[in-house]
Amino acid sequence: MFKSQGPVGLKRFSTAEATVAAAGKMREKTLTMETLNPHVKAVEYAVRGPIVTKAGEIERDLQEGGKQPFTEVIKANIGDAHAMGQQPITFLRQVVALCTFPELLDSPTFPEDAKKRARRILQGCGGTSLGSYTASQGVDFIRQDVASYIEQRDHGVPADWENVYLTTGASDGISILRMLVSGQGSSRTGVMIPIPQYPLYSAAITEMEAVQVNYYLDEDNCWALDINELHRAYQAAKQHCQPRVLCIINPGNPTGQVQSRKCIEEVLHFAYEENLFVMSDEVYQDNVYSPDCEFHSFKKVLYEMGPEYFNSVELASFHSTSKGYTGECGFRGGYMEVLNLDPDVRAQLIKLRSVQLCPPVSGQAAMDVIVNSPHPEEPSYARFHEEKNAVLGALAEKAKMTEQILNGVPGIRCNPVQGAMYAFPQILLPPKAVEEAKALGMHPDMLYCLRLLEETGICLVPGSGFGQREGTFHFRMTILPPKEKLKVLLDKVRDFHIKFLKEYATLEEQLR
Amino acid sequence: MFKSQGPVGLKRFSTAEATVAAAGKMREKTLTMETLNPHVKAVEYAVRGPIVTKAGEIERDLQEGGKQPFTEVIKANIGDAHAMGQQPITFLRQVVALCTFPELLDSPTFPEDAKKRARRILQGCGGTSLGSYTASQGVDFIRQDVASYIEQRDHGVPADWENVYLTTGASDGISILRMLVSGQGSSRTGVMIPIPQYPLYSAAITEMEAVQVNYYLDEDNCWALDINELHRAYQAAKQHCQPRVLCIINPGNPTGQVQSRKCIEEVLHFAYEENLFVMSDEVYQDNVYSPDCEFHSFKKVLYEMGPEYFNSVELASFHSTSKGYTGECGFRGGYMEVLNLDPDVRAQLIKLRSVQLCPPVSGQAAMDVIVNSPHPEEPSYARFHEEKNAVLGALAEKAKMTEQILNGVPGIRCNPVQGAMYAFPQILLPPKAVEEAKALGMHPDMLYCLRLLEETGICLVPGSGFGQREGTFHFRMTILPPKEKLKVLLDKVRDFHIKFLKEYATLEEQLR
Incomplete structure (x- = not known):
């Protein structure tokens, strides 16, 4: 196992600063890395870990006119569909909006089945308000x-x-x-x-x-x-x-x-x-x-x-x-x-x-x-299913495309994305890259993902954040970006991977 | 200290049932009271404790036509304003409804300042959707x-x-x-x-x-x-x-x-x-x-x-x-x-x-x-402050009324309700009541609150759920019910308290 590295991107704070007390008197902090609950300290959560922090920094830099070898950060690190442009299901939002602002129940612009559900939900809430506490287990009905x-x-x-x-x-x-x-x-x-x-x-x-x-x-x-x-x-x-x-x-x-x-x-x-x-x-x-x-x-x-x-x-x-x-x-x-x-x-x-x-x-x-989605006889049924099928159909297409493109890259092997929202391909990392990462006190796939981010703007999560068999390396990517953007992402990953392999190839391999 | 009693109202489950395994083979449960995390077991949370469970049972009984010595359960156990009839602040709900269903941003029925805030909030959300994850610390702006x-x-x-x-x-x-x-x-x-x-x-x-x-x-x-x-x-x-x-x-x-x-x-x-x-x-x-x-x-x-x-x-x-x-x-x-x-x-x-x-x-x-409530020059300013002042004004009035009525009851002493939403009066409990409670393995103020609930339908929380000096007894009640209902509640508490004192008075006191 490699020692996990400290968080990237929080460097502007230093431990030294932390122990400097205010003018005149030295007063120790109560909560320091030494007194912190050791079990909290030991927690790791890669999905929002150092790579993501770094991606946020790069994004801000781009917004402020900074120069990067790409124009956009593509975040495929987290299963966050709407952030990737997926549109909400209209019926769901209608019902929640009606519950939030019940005056809308009189508005002719909302379908009757949405109103019916909203009225029913409000009936289950204390004072017929979404602002009441419910039972701790949730609303009975x-x-x-x-x-x-x-x-x-x-x-x-x-x-x-x-x-x-x-x-x-x-x-x-x-x-x-x-x-x-x-x-x-x-x-x-x-x-x-x-x-x-x-x-x-x-x-x-x-x-x-x-x-x-x-x-x-x-x-x-x-x-x-x-x-x-x-x-x-x-x-x-x-x-x-x-x-x-x-x-x-x-x-x-x-x-x-x-x-x-x-x-x-x-x-x-x-x-x-x-x-x-x-x-x-x-x-x-x-x-x-x-x-x-x-x-x-x-x-x-x-x-x-x-x-x-x-x-x-x-x-x-x-x-x-x-x-x-x-x-x-x-x-x-x-x-x-x-x-x-x-x-x-x-x-x-x-x-x-x-x-x-x-x-x-x-x-x-x-x-x-x-x-409790719309029933066939209700006015929102058709639209609801159209929207639902569009989302699931697109995901199925993207699952297939992801697997196919990744499996076309030498040194990447991707199982079929049968379900969920992620691909978790195995990546072959040259021994030189593994050694370099070790020397940096970093997981090799962290090195890979950091380089990928810095060179292409693509934000993935290293396999080490999820666990993997010793000596194997992976990354997790979501299949959520819109098809065209996902294609760009996959192409960039391919080009990067080939370049990475070349860069870290042994002299013998390079001459071959 | 008195041994805390088991939860009221979950009696239909018996421990015996729990250990009876399915037909044919005895299979022990993995998670039992014996294997349960002992720190979880030790947790107590009175605000939604046995009294509240009991109140829910009585409420259901009333709904199903059951006979009780009252027609309504009044819950003053929890700071749940809307459940007690307080109306939401219109502006807040307008903004959240607009964020939920952005098509409403085109609707002329919503004020411009609400739309402006909703647009701004959506700008801070990934994919301009309330359905995206935000940063773990919340939306930056x-x-x-x-x-x-x-x-x-x-x-x-x-x-x-x-x-x-x-x-x-x-x-x-x-x-x-x-x-x-x-x-x-x-x-x-x-x-x-x-x-x-x-x-x-x-x-x-x-x-x-x-x-x-x-x-x-x-x-x-x-x-x-x-x-x-x-x-x-x-x-x-x-x-x-x-x-x-x-x-x-x-x-x-x-x-x-x-x-x-x-x-x-x-x-x-x-x-x-x-x-x-x-x-x-x-x-x-x-x-x-x-x-x-x-x-x-x-x-x-x-x-x-x-x-x-x-x-x-x-x-x-x-x-x-x-x-x-x-x-x-x-x-x-x-x-x-x-x-x-x-x-x-x-x-x-x-x-x-x-x-x-x-x-x-x-x-x-x-x-x-x-x-970021409406500014003086914005269209929703007047209504927002009218609603805000109405809520806070009514609470101030009810705080005063609660203190006054409770202090008029012999054996109840209530500090001024300077703020928050609760009164926490001290109640004088006769030694006989304290002994009876002890015999039942119950905190004396739990006995008091249970009796109050069963006889009047009023749901309060015993002081023992919050801690109090040894030998003193209290209850917590919210001042949230509408004024008229709060008056009824306080009158019922007074009548109950006087009756309770009489019932548990010593013979000498009764003859006095």
Whole structure:
């Protein structure tokens, strides 16, 4: 492992300054890097890490007329659809605007189905206002709508709305992990996460002082989850911790794979046998592009495995307004469904969530539109589906294009982007580049991404921020930029990569 | 101390059920009360505790035609203004609705100043959409608007916008505490909090495994903060922990006092001398009713104390969209300003906040309206101030009425409600009632509030949920219900209290 480097771009502050006290008297700071909570210090979150800070600096420099070898920074570091030009779904925005300013309910410019939903949402709010706190679990009938949606999605598998908790995005839901962290030493809670993973998981584990247990996805097999590897990781971890939680991301982030039904059944069987609490991150459930793949919820598969599974495995699954076809990240809406929670523990969960009062109510409203979209007989049906299909159709096209262009570059190998919003290609880095990075105390793919940013204006996230097999290197890029811009981005990556390989080639290779 | 009782109203679940495994095979649950994170288990949060759960049950029963000795549950347990009928500020909602559905920017029904602000907010959002993530600290120019607002509020004391972080309500901001928790045993971080306190603080301290250090507010002196008591608490705590953080709530929650400038200066001097990180909860800064009181921000006083203070004391202060005259709780908007943070630690704070991506953008927009309200020359100025003054005027009236009626009840003593939204009267409970509660394993004021709820439909929070001096009893009530309803509530409390005193009087007292 390489030592992770300090944040780029915050250099104008120096530690020296920090300890200089005010005139006359030396007064130490209370909160310094020495006294900082060590678990906070240990947290890493690459998606908004040093590369992104640097990209922001370059962007500002460009705005102020600075000279760069490019005219625009293209940010493909984060799944932020609207920032990349994706348009909001009209119906969703209409409903939330109506809820925000109910005088509009009298306006003829809004369709009746949007008004109907807005009135219903407001009826569920204290004082019929979006400005009231809701129950900490969210508005009751929105939870009921979510349950109906889940039942429909899962072809009739029953969903109890009291198992549904609305959240502040999926990131907030994942804090349920806190409940599961206990024990000391070798009985400390181990949390199994895929590698590569979305770094929210490793960040939460670090901050909560749980033990991270890595299981590696199979890159040679389209990033599939290999049940043998899961067994291996579990057995190895048992030596030094108590694995109690199994995290799954399906469709995968950053890896873009969609798990097969068979694989999910194996995983659930394993969780059943080993008494693991399953956390299933399914925020990309609407983002499946490959015609050979289908989204199966962990819950549906659990149900199909029979009541001895369905009535016992503790399963929390997560969804969000931020992904799918809506891409409403800024609303911070989401939900989790939690199955088979011990009833006393359920009361504890409600208590814990109460401390933060409630998720943002406009996010709850947005979530309601997603789970209760226009019906065929309603006036907004056609437009809603047209917009939805346009977004998902474009993403599918871009997924294909990304894979094809990247696989055309020597030294880049990209699995099919079956789902989600990311490609996570492997990049072959010449030994000289790896050595140079080591000398700089930097991950080699960080060096690569920094150079890419500085030379082309393209902002990607190094694979090291997500985890990868020792000695392999990757980057994560979103497929969200508009098609033309994505093409430019991919072409630039190709040209950069070829140039990079040449630059770091051995003399022998250069002469070849 | 009395053992706290289990949650009321979740009785339909039994622990027995939880351990019954599915047909055929016994499979233990992973997450039980035994394996639950013990720090999560220890968290208490009275504002949404058992009384509120019970109130919800009674409310549902009434809706379903159940018979109760009253026709309506009146919830005065939580500072939830809109739920109590307070109307939103029109201008704020107009701006947020315009941001949500920008087609309305062409509509002649919206005033130009609202459109201007909405356009500006959208310019600050990626893809000019409220649906994009913002920077984790919030939209830059909204942070700049907050800084200008603070400068104006504090009569010119400089504010650096890079010290401003937008938050998901103030509750989220307070999680900065996590950074300060470190050390083991007698060097573990101690966090000084007022007693009575808003239980978010004790909940956070418990969950983060810090040491709670109580300093008692002076009930006989209008709940003022007594500097000698602060010294006492600090010295006592030094025996078993390292006090590093001092929390202040001003105006007070649940106690409603407004701190004098002199008191604030003493507190800041103390924090300076003892190297404490100050967390100043100022979410009620616009809620000052008593003509003898004025809000002084901790920051302004720190500035006035001179550069040796202003440039060294680490101070985080919190504000929110939820209180003041807007009462927009559901938007989950807020900010914190953090002074004198070590620059390396600042980078850590930004990293930590990045993991949750960003605060809800509609909440950020709402916050922007509060700090950048209509100017005198703008079309919405008159209406905005009319609405604002109506809300604050009504609150001032209700603060006075609450104090007067409660002080007319034998056995109730209520300090003036100088600010915030709560009264926290002391209630004299007969020894027989105290004994009965003890026998039930219940706090005596919990017994009182439960009886009050069951007999009158009024939902208050027992003083034990906020902390109080041993042997004293209180309840917290909001002054938010509309005047007529508040009058009914107070009359019912009076009648109940007199009846309660009679019921539990000794034989001797009854014969008197």
